[in-house]
Amino acid sequence: MIVVMKVGAPEDEIARVSDEFSQWGLSPEKIVGKHKVVIGLVGDTATLDPLQLQEISPWIEQVLRVERPYKRASREYRHGEPSEVWIETPAGKVGFGEHQPVAIIAGPCSVENEVMIVETAQRVKAAGAKFLRGGAYKPRTSPYSFQGHGESALGLLAAAREASGLGIITEVMDTADVEKVAEVADVLQVGARNMHNFALLKKVGAQSKPVLLKRGMSATIDEWLMAAEYVLAAGNPNVVLCERGIRTFDSKYARNTLDLSVIPILRSLTHLPIVIDPSHGTGWWEYVPAMAMAALAAGTDGLMIEVHPNPPKALSDGPQSLTPERFERLVGELATIGKAIGRWPQPALALA
Amino acid sequence: MIVVMKVGAPEDEIARVSDEFSQWGLSPEKIVGKHKVVIGLVGDTATLDPLQLQEISPWIEQVLRVERPYKRASREYRHGEPSEVWIETPAGKVGFGEHQPVAIIAGPCSVENEVMIVETAQRVKAAGAKFLRGGAYKPRTSPYSFQGHGESALGLLAAAREASGLGIITEVMDTADVEKVAEVADVLQVGARNMHNFALLKKVGAQSKPVLLKRGMSATIDEWLMAAEYVLAAGNPNVVLCERGIRTFDSKYARNTLDLSVIPILRSLTHLPIVIDPSHGTGWWEYVPAMAMAALAAGTDGLMIEVHPNPPKALSDGPQSLTPERFERLVGELATIGKAIGRWPQPALALA
Amino acid sequence: MIVVMKVGAPEDEIARVSDEFSQWGLSPEKIVGKHKVVIGLVGDTATLDPLQLQEISPWIEQVLRVERPYKRASREYRHGEPSEVWIETPAGKVGFGEHQPVAIIAGPCSVENEVMIVETAQRVKAAGAKFLRGGAYKPRTSPYSFQGHGESALGLLAAAREASGLGIITEVMDTADVEKVAEVADVLQVGARNMHNFALLKKVGAQSKPVLLKRGMSATIDEWLMAAEYVLAAGNPNVVLCERGIRTFDSKYARNTLDLSVIPILRSLTHLPIVIDPSHGTGWWEYVPAMAMAALAAGTDGLMIEVHPNPPKALSDGPQSLTPERFERLVGELATIGKAIGRWPQPALALA
């Protein structure tokens, strides 16, 4: 930490402040600048809050954190090595990670009925997906919109899993539902609206299924990694980060702004794998293929794409869903780039 | 709803689309423009999702909602009249509403110990506050930061209530805690980070204590009112809206941007009372007085201000807390404006 | 400046970096932390660019500026004292400053014709305004919108000045027009869209009329003060800062978000006077009174309010313009607060 004193801070106040830091077990080192005095703090500062230090004296202008505020999520925590999250699916283990082929998650926004979810699962599996997405519990802006079929939809997801061999990723929104969802899902999704639901983060951190953690609509990268830290600190090391678009000043054409720069940025900050969701990230299926291609070229470890057998009849998110036919075509185009950059599954592995 | 067809939409597709709307019980009315055809939909469109309608045909360019997406929260729902939320406190009933004096909520970020919370309560009561704020459960960005004393702090709030006569406002973060918190609190706070925690909104809507609903960091006004609609639709009519600053591109000096324009805007959209929180809204106590004055002059129904007996030692949010002395001074300054605009409590009432 | 080295930076690289800084005339002071080494730089760092320093070595993680990037605009430059900008108007000198009464600027978006501008000037003068605003050159999003009457409108402003006794504030958009505009205007306005037009800033800095500098739609406070620094550094000490709303994620109801927190923030950073424009700041006349009241209560030195004799017929910005009647009523309401906080002109002065 670096403590910057205001211009004109009295000598004895600087001394008093330094003393106080010493009592916290820190070694203060003073630098006398041309206009200002700066105090460097050496010691274990990771759990200190810069805002709290600032209050020690009205003569403190600012306190700058030089270290990262997260530990387990940091790349340094694994000595620079990426981590891989491996998931047992009926069709074998699939890994999310920087040295793995890109893994595709596909499926509808919400589980509507058994025929629909099973057929979608089989279609996307045939096209190359490894995981089925589909919501049993749906966060909806309006209380009057379809809220998901809830518990009964979990049973349908289990059926689709068995019928297709895909792993299941589904969202949990309430601490009260975590156990129920974890019985069926291979990966628990924490949605963008709940990224700062700390009670939920602790709860999914205390169970054993991997967690797909979506970035909040206006979460900074640091806040997102701190949310991951909540899960990691609670004991669950299997966290996958998912970018799904952020809120900016222009939502007329794309409903969110898909921030693909997180790919190279997260690589330098964290060991955790990265998934990109171009469906929520743009909000319109017409824009999904270009953004999926871009994400793959930028180095994502996974893609999450909404596919619905009949988007006009979808109970939610129709406008951003691809038809199975368009999804197949997109996977073909992705393969061209995936092979060129060496991130596409080997046919042998695909059959495994 | 207004359905805008794309340039060149074929006649028979327009006919087909109109037919489909008719089957939904809507009366489509076609306007043939110079370049485009537009279809107006007459009927009960409030529960329809524009995005869903859009999917009926690839020839639909956009669907515009002309009606508001909320009902119970709308000003029209009460025929233009403001609602008032009255709260039974040990010192008598206090109301939040457009025709009531401004009500002041004050207290620390978190409940630290009994002496601290009881003394703060007595100090802010003496200065003119009607409610004590204080967190038992605290949403913190870092899992390593102080998370609140939880259940034991609820007991301390009860003690402070009894000792001071103030009503209690405290945050609930987990559906599992709603009952526990509602036993002690006079008003349940849903924090900014949980404004989109729909499970929690439904739960606080299903109990009887009034709810203070903070605006999410990047929530639009419509989304905020839809969150209120969740509570209202679940059966709880007593919702107070609280602006606490939004996230913008500049957080160097103020940690959030306090959006005071919500005061006149909400007045035209909703009947619900409005509280402004300049402490979170700026993040620094130095800026709190100017923003509190501004909020009062703009017509707020309540103010929520952080006060801590010893900010440098606060376990959270020290930098944005006023000392009791500064709070007293601020209330004096507020009184000058409050009296000038006729929103200040009568001395007789203040003593009541 | 504080230079933070990456974890694991080699000793000899730290030595080399320190040597390089010494050659720039800076005294580097090294602090060896638990994980990282930090170098404090003492010397004249105001004109150094942190981004440039960063490039000295790939082992540098970040360079933090501890000093402000502006000099002449800083409060320290005047030893903590506010500056006052005094303007000679036909009706006497009027000052913008923290110890002066609030000064009101009113008038239409654009100068439409002589009758309209002269009558508006007389009406707003009678109500209490000291300055007439009115655009000869108008920045319009569309090339097909009315662009202002240009040079001929300057003559009309001169006529309105003479007829009313008000000072004239009008916008200049092109370096080629600065001289022409300065002949007529008492204050040159640099609009939000030109806040980063550095050629224009230099040009208005090199002439003698005071400058009203609007904040760019997405300008940080530091960038705004740096824009002021351009004018000050070019030799013109008379700069007034004008907040007119920033761009955020929600523009459905208010077209911009009026950031009133700049009032206490600028007070601590700069000596320059502050004007608030609630008309552009909200975009709708219904919201103007509440925001004008708020700005006054928060301590603004001036208010800029759009007034049009017949808003429905305005060639631009009708929706945010008050009628003269509504403006008179607003000034009456402002007086109540202005007197309560001691910032209202004395009647004697008003007549002067």
Added chain:
Amino acid sequence: MIVVMKVGAPEDEIARVSDEFSQWGLSPEKIVGKHKVVIGLVGDTATLDPLQLQEISPWIEQVLRVERPYKRASREYRHGEPSEVWIETPAGKVGFGEHQPVAIIAGPCSVENEVMIVETAQRVKAAGAKFLRGGAYKPRTSPYSFQGHGESALGLLAAAREASGLGIITEVMDTADVEKVAEVADVLQVGARNMHNFALLKKVGAQSKPVLLKRGMSATIDEWLMAAEYVLAAGNPNVVLCERGIRTFDSKYARNTLDLSVIPILRSLTHLPIVIDPSHGTGWWEYVPAMAMAALAAGTDGLMIEVHPNPPKALSDGPQSLTPERFERLVGELATIGKAIGRWPQPALALA
């Protein structure tokens, strides 16, 4: 245009409003909804301002534009066909367009001296670039930062053009400099900070060199296309749009948020070619390769990349500049993707 009347609008006011529209040459068509009356306006509404129409009656709730606010920039203007901007360079014609290979622009932020600019030009040409970028006039946040060598740098660009065979793209910031810059440059750049400098847009629209128009830091897509419309309406049909990152709430790691979704969005709205600038778009050279790859995969027509022979010694923008070596490596990686998607120049053409 669609005019939505408020609930309860009186019959005769609706009639009056309709009459007024008729007098403007529009055909109003009334739809009586369950709660509201809506009036569709048929006729030439492209040059009408919705905000102005709104003022016709206080009973108008909102006016929705159904047509695009730009004409010449719209895809429809060219009947759905993309336009191509062809530029005569010493090494032959190069085209920007959807059916052309991706064109690469490279070079330093600013022209520092002859050796530097000529050598950089030769290096980037050898690696595959078609255009040299390099600033003679530099927009800098601080008046104390290097402002570019101005006119003398234009001569150096001419020398680099001759030595390398590359076309020259350089920024113009002042209407007074347009002619001077147009004598040397093959393409005039209007920078992000001047996207709303309408005087400059008109001036570059009135000369004959193609214009590269950068998106403003917080410009919506509509505003950006309206800025292009200024140039097109002034008579210059050769406009290339350049995305360079927008301002969002998080600038800690990437200095801007590169919005790649503009690629598919602009394709559907406009015929104009698209260039992506990942250097300004991220602000750090480490992130440039991933974003360049992504832009190419998403379908950009051009890439603009900062390259400096010695970034640590750069007079501006060092941190976001690639070395020539890194640029060569990046072009190699881009080729892999470019060939896979059929947007890479043929070797024969490359030699031409």
